[in-house]
Amino acid sequence: xxxxxxxxxxxxxxxxxxxxxxxxxxxxxxxxxxxxxxxxxxxxxxxxxxxxxxxxxxxxxxxxxxxxxxxxxxxxxxxxxxxxxxxxxxxxxxxxxxxxxxxxxxxxxxxxxxxxxxxxxxxxxxxxxxxxxxxxxxxxxxxxxxxxxxxxxxxxxxxxxxxxxxxx
Numbered sequence: 001x002x003x004x005x006x007x008x009x010x011x012x013x014x015x016x017x018x019x020x021x022x023x024x025x026x027x028x029x030x031x032x033x034x035x036x037x038x039x040x041x042x043x044x045x046x047x048x049x050x051x052x053x054x055x056x057x058x059x060x061x062x063x064x065x066x067x068x069x070x071x072x073x074x075x076x077x078x079x080x081x082x083x084x085x086x087x088x089x090x091x092x093x094x095x096x097x098x099x100x101x102x103x104x105x106x107x108x109x110x111x112x113x114x115x116x117x118x119x120x121x122x123x124x125x126x127x128x129x130x131x132x133x134x135x136x137x138x139x140x141x142x143x144x145x146x147x148x149x150x151x152x153x154x155x156x157x158x159x160x161x162x163x164x165x166x167x168x
Contacts, residue, residue, distance in 0.1 A: 002044050002105060004096045012056040013134045016041065019049035019058055022104070026072060029136070031083065031120045036129035036136040037108035038087055038118035039147065043131065047104040062101030069104060070095070084119045084127075087111050116147040 011017055018033045030045060037043040048063035063069055073093060077086040092107045111118050117139065119127035128139040128147070139147075 016043040036131040
């Protein structure tokens with residue numbers, strides 16, 4: 001579990017922290033962040049927190065109906081038409097109380113090489129994102145191809161080791 005008090009009291013959005021108000025439900029941009037974190041170094045998404053535009057401080061505003069939103073998150077994560085792969089475990093999504101406000105925490109790990117790219121929708125070339133600084137950026141075609149090549153290289157290496165082990 002992340003230290004929510006430390007994050008909210010001393011940090012702003014960063015390469016590993018992203019906040020979303022989510023007052024109207026799960027925002028589309030949250031899925032871009034999920035993809036970006038999974039395809040780079042992982043990170044934490046806080047739903048029910050906003051960033052002050054001028055000071056960049058994080059302001060908890062809370063989620064009113066976490067009991068409804070968390071199942072919606074799981075349903076989307078396990079829907080291959082929404083997300084290419086769910087890489088989260090049960091302990092990666094949870095609710096914390098902060099100043100009498102409920103905040104949903106999503107701890108997104110870096111996806112395993114054989115799972116990347118993690119993308120939104122059905123098209124990996126238009127739905128793959130990466131994280132740079134505080135932003136989520138759509139991957140270029142070459143970046144997606146590089147992830148696929150790395151994925152394929154792992155499979156080929158495993159086959160080679162199996163073959164060599166068999167021959168020795």
